[in-house]
Structures are given as structure tokens and as C-alpha cells.
Amino acid sequence: MQPTTLAALPSPSAISGTVVVQTRNLTKQYGKRLAVNNLNLDVYQGDILGFLGPNGAGKTTTIRMLLGLIAPTSGTVQVLGHDVTPNGRTMLPRVGALVETPALYLYMNGADNLRAVGHALRGVDEARIQTVLGMVGLAARQKDRVRTYSLGMKQRLGVAMALLNDPAVLVLDEPANGLDPAGIVEMRELLRALAKEGKTIFISSHVLGEVQQLCTRVAILNLGQLVTEARPEELTQGTGQYIVFVENAPGALALIQGQPWGRAAQLDANGALLTASPDGRGRSLNKFLVDGGFIPDSIIYQSESLEQAFLRLTQGGAQ
Ligand SMILES: Nc1ncnc2c1ncn2[C@@H]1O[C@H](COP(=O)(O)OP(=O)(O)OP(=O)(O)O)[C@@H](O)[C@H]1O
Numbered sequence: 152m153q154p155t156t157l158a159a160l161p162s163p164s165a166i167s168g169t170v171v172v173q174t175r176n177l178t179k180q181y182g183k184r185l186a187v188n189n190l191n192l193d194v195y196q197g198d199i200l201g202f203l204g205p206n207g208a209g210k211t212t213t214i215r216m217l218l219g220l221i222a223p224t225s226g227t228v229q230v231l232g233h234d235v236t237p238n239g240r241t242m243l244p245r246v247g248a249l250v251e252t253p254a255l256y257l258y259m260n261g262a263d264n265l266r267a268v269g270h271a272l273r274g275v276d277e278a279r280i281q282t283v284l285g286m287v288g289l290a291a292r293q294k295d296r297v298r299t300y301s302l303g304m305k306q307r308l309g310v311a312m313a314l315l316n317d318p319a320v321l322v323l324d325e326p327a328n329g330l331d332p333a334g335i336v337e338m339r340e341l342l343r344a345l346a347k348e349g350k351t352i353f354i355s356s357h358v359l360g361e362v363q364q365l366c367t368r369v370a371i372l373n374l375g376q377l378v379t380e381a382r383p384e385e386l387t388q389g390t391g392q393y394i395v396f397v398e399n400a401p402g403a404l405a406l407i408q409g410q411p412w413g414r415a416a417q418l419d420a421n422g423a424l425l426t427a428s429p430d431g432r433g434r435s436l437n438k439f440l441v442d443g444g445f446i447p448d449s450i451i452y453q454s455e456s457l458e459q460a461f462l463r464l465t466q467g468g469a470q
Pocket residue numbers: 181184185186204205206207208209210211212213470
């Protein structure tokens with residue numbers, strides 16, 4: 152097996168698609184602090200963009216500027232081809248958003264919360280309310296007061312609100328917040344289904360395993376600046392190391408360590424062998440071990456997790 156490099160490949164959506172969200176030199180300064188610093192980002196139709204960064208990196212600030220909730224200090228934002236300006240009304244009907252925790256009427260039930268928001272929007276009928284309640288898995292609890300909802304249920308209701316007007320762009324700030332593992336899987340399936348319909352999804356998250364599975368693109372922000380923008384697979388490229396499960400791993404280790412390419416080999420905490428290969432390929436490592444009398448049960452090419460890549464790219468970034 153040879154490590155593949157995907158760095159040269161643009162996203163499939165970038166080849167054919169339309170830019171739906173675009174920022175140019177987007178900057179937000181609070182006093183001396185640059186919360187967002189010269190951000191240039193293109194999000195294509197149908198993309199699920201994972202917007203990552205340590206606490207204080209500037210994710211929510213960026214999202215507020217995308218939605219026209221706050222004004223940039225400088226730079227521009229376009230959504231669906233329209234310039235976004237604070238209180239500008241042109242884009243909002245086609246954008247659904249959940250920023251941090253949803254604003255809910257706790258004394259009202261779930262369905263009535265949606266009816267209240269639906270009333271303010273146009274064209275939201277009872278059938279749509281029931282559809283979105285079903286989409287977020289809250290149909291059975293719609294008549295309960297929101298006060299009695301769990302954190303995850305409130306979060307789902309917030310996503311339901313964002314979906315009410317059947318938006319073309321969905322902007323979600325940490326939607327996985329408070330969701331249990333089953334809820335995270337349901338949210339992933341929901342967002343995937345929405346992206347398949349052609350919706351564009353911009354999602355900030357700290358749940359990196361989730362982002363790795365869900366997102367077509369990942370943008371990492373650190374100290375207000377874009378560190379990288381790539382497909383998740385690009386960020387989790389191989390480490391050049393293999394994990395080998397073999398009987399008598401210490402014996403195999405000793406053999407490998409006698410080779411120039413194998414001096415750094417070691418056993419992990421579970422006794423599996425971590426090693427490079429004579430020429431980088433799994434088959435050569437396999438042959439070397441078999442020739443030496445060690446027949447591997449399995450050889451796995453080790454790639455970096457998104458979490459490892461994130462920490463590498465943002466080290467020292469938390470404020
Ligand atoms: N209204 C404000 N006034 C002053 N500083 C602010 C304001 N809003 C945000 N900041 C600062 O801007 C920086 C970015 O904050 P932001 O909330 O965008 O981060 P974030 O990436 O969303 O972090 P988290 O992962 O914790 O949600 C932080 O240093 C924060 O203190």
C-alpha cells in the first residue's frame with residue numbers, strides 16, 4: 152500500500168459548482184484583538200464545510216458576519232451571490248442558522264416554538280412544521296414544554312427552526328453540542344440528506360471524529376486566521392508507519408530494528424509493532440517479515456486522525 156496524496160485534488164463540488172458563501176479579506180477587530188483576520192473562504196454548493204478552530208479562534212464571529220448579525224471591520228461576505236450587510240434582508244430568507252444555543256420560549260411547547268418562528272417567516276404552514284419536527288426526531292415530544300427538554304432536544308429544536316424555511320444554505324454553530332451518540336448519528340444522517348438535496352452546509356464543531364465522517368471540506372481557523380482549507384482526507388494523510396499484528400512481536404521488532412529503515416520501530420501499548428517499511432510499501436514490509444519467519448496476521452497503514460492533524464496545525468492557538 153502506498154500513501155496517496157490528495158493535496159492536488161480540488162473538491163468535486165469545486166470543479167462543477169457554484170460558490171455559495173464567499174468571504175474576502177474578512178476582518179473583525181474588537182479593540183486590539185483581531186477576532187477574524189483577513190479570511191478568504193469559498194464554500195461550494197452541496198459542500199458540508201466543517202469550520203474548526205480552538206476556543207476563541209473566531210468561528211462564531213465569522214458566522215455572525217456571514218449572517219449579517221454583526222458588521223465586519225473590513226472585508227466582504229457574499230452569500231448566494233448577495234453582499235451581506237448587517238440587517239440586510241436580501242439573503243436571510245434562503246439561509247437557515249443556529250448560532251451557539253438556540254433562543255427558545257421555555258414555557259411553550261416545541262411545536263409552538265416553531266409556529267412562533269414560522270409566523271415571522273413567510274410560507275411556513277403546519278405541514279412544514281410537522282415535517283421539520285420529524286426530520287429532527289422531535290415529533291413525539293412536540294407537545295411538551297421546552298422547559299422539560301434535554302440539552303440535546305433543545306439543540307434539535309434549534310436545528311428544526313433553522314430548517315423551517317427550507318433554506319438553501321444552513322449555517323450551524325456547534326449543532327452537535329449536547330447530543331448523545333445516537334443523536335450525533337441522526338444529525339449526521341440528516342445533514343448528509345440535506346446536502347444531497349443540494350443544500351450547502353456550514354458547520355462549526357469541536358467533535359472532530361464527527362467532522363471527519365461528515366464534512367466534504369474542512370477549514371481550520373487559528374487566532375482568527377485560516378490555517379488550512381482542504382478535504383478531510385488531505386489532512387489525515389499517512390504517517391508512513393504501519394501497525395503490524397504478529398505473533399512474537401518482540402522478535403519481529405528486533406529483526407526490523409537491525410535494518411536501516413527500521414531503527415525507529417517500536418511496540419505500542421498493546422504489543423502491536425509500529426514500523427516503517429523497507430520502501431514505503433506494505434507488501435515489502437510483509438515480504439521482509441515473512442522471509443524472516445514472522446508471518447503477520449495483519450498490516451494496517453497508519454494515518455493521522457483529524458484530531459491529530461488539528462492539534463498539529465493549531466498548536467498553541469487557544470486564547
Ligand atoms: N463582542 C465581543 N467583544 C469583544 N471580544 C469578542 C466579542 N466576541 C468575540 N470576541 C473575541 O473574539 C475572539 C473570537 O471569539 P469567537 O467567539 O468567534 O471564537 P470561537 O472560535 O467561536 O470560539 P469557541 O470555540 O469557544 O466557540 C475571542 O478572543 C473573543 O474573546
